[in-house]
Amino acid sequence: MITPEQMKEILKEHVINLRFHARGGQGGVTASNLCVEAFYGYGVCQPSFGAERMGSPTESYVRLSANEDLVRTNEQVYAPHAVSVLDPSLLGEIDVTAGIAPGGWLIVNTTMDQITIQQVIGRKDVNIATIDALNIAMEILGRNITNTIILGALLRVMPIFSIDALADAIMQRFKGEIAGKNVAAIKRAFEETCTYETSEASDIDFSLDTKIRWQQVYPGLPGYKDLDKAGVWYCDEDVIEIGSKQVNTGSWGEWDMIWDEEKCTDCAQCWYICPDFAIMREKGEDGLWHMKGIDQSHCKSCQNCLEICPVEAITKKLKQGPAACAAPE
Ligand code: SF4
Numbered sequence: 001m002i003t004p005e006q007m008k009e010i011l012k013e014h015v016i017n018l019r020f021h022a023r024g025g026q027g028g029v030t031a032s033n034l035c036v037e038a039f040y041g042y043g044v045c046q047p048s049f050g051a052e053r054m055g056s057p058t059e060s061y062v063r064l065s066a067n068e069d070l071v072r073t074n075e076q077v078y079a080p081h082a083v084s085v086l087d088p089s090l091l092g093e094i095d096v097t098a099g100i101a102p103g104g105w106l107i108v109n110t111t112m113d114q115i116t117i118q119q120v121i122g123r124k125d126v127n128i129a130t131i132d133a134l135n136i137a138m139e140i141l142g143r144n145i146t147n148t149i150i151l152g153a154l155l156r157v158m159p160i161f162s163i164d165a166l167a168d169a170i171m172q173r174f175k176g177e178i179a180g181k182n183v184a185a186i187k188r189a190f191e192e193t194c195t196y197e198t199s200e201a202s203d204i205d206f207s208l209d210t211k212i213r214w215q216q217v218y219p220g221l222p223g224y225k226d227l228d229k230a231g232v233w234y235c236d237e238d239v240i241e242i243g244s245k246q247v248n249t250g251s252w253g254e255w256d257m258i259w260d261e262e263k264c265t266d267c268a269q270c271w272y273i274c275p276d277f278a279i280m281r282e283k284g285e286d287g288l289w290h291m292k293g294i295d296q297s298h299c300k301s302c303q304n305c306l307e308i309c310p311v312e313a314i315t316k317k318l319k320q321g322p323a324a325c326a327a328p329e
Pocket residue numbers: 257273274275276277278279294298299300301302303304305306
């Protein structure tokens with residue numbers, strides 16, 4: 001089993017990917033939200049609904065890392081390190097182990113034993129944790145709501161944050177007596193979770209589904225460092241050189257934008273408005289930045305610059321080739 005100290009080290013350079021399977025109304029999405037709220041680092045979560053009605057299968061995804069650049073994606077989790085199943089009837093209905101690498105964890109709200117679960121899921125290379133969350137829910141909460149309880153079981157096998165941090169997140173989200181009962185329920189779940197390590201949990205590949213790093217494009221605007229990250233590109237110098245012709249986003253544009261240096265007053269309005277950083281500037285001998293031209297390999301012909309230019313220093317010309325032939329006269 002991975003220790004909290006090992007997990008902290010892993011989270012410095014990797015993402016922990018989680019997936020929750022539930023039925024509509026069981027609170028699977030709340031469980032994923034609580035993971036992000038309780039985590040000390042950076043996290044994102046996304047739900048995925050099918051038919052929006054009570055009882056239909058739902059999924060939600062969580063990415064957590066101490067490295068903020070590693071969680072910046074809104075895709076669903078394809079290779080989870082742990083999957084939590086809030087409703088045991090989903091085991092035979094949904095491929096709940098899809099994408100879990102050997103050594104990953106399947107956490108199930110069930111009274112079934114490990115052998116039965118292995119037979120149902122058809123795999124023996126994932127570790128299994130079980131918790132009778134329904135029983136705990138009925139005894140402590142008085143109703144069949146198991147979404148917080150499954151988190152107690154998750155923390156038992158994946159110490160991504162402490163049980164106290166989870167309790168704090170629950171106290172923030174819920175009010176009064178119900179918050180206290182949920183905290184009591186997760187602590188009991190943590191103690192009562194049964195674990196079956198069928199393969200080496202410490203051998204799990206934590207590089208799975210970890211995206212290449214994002215890099216912010218620094219526009220150099222006053223105060224830009226205070227803003228949330230925006231305008232990001234995939235950046236891996238060995239794969240895609242930033243701003244290179246390999247990322248030829250200008251290829252789909254219909255127009256070539258033409259810049260008239262004589263008319264241009266260097267007001268920089270086109271530079272501010274261009275969504276693709278396709279307005280090029282360079283620092284002159286006077287130490288100031290000056291308009292240099294338009295990067296046609298990244299300009300997508302949105303014409304924002306043309307419309308904003310106060311002196312009509314930007315015009316447009318239809319590109320040659322099929323796109324131009326297809327355009328109306
Ligand atoms: S047309 Fe759009 S993408 Fe191209 S330079 Fe102007 S503002 Fe940028």
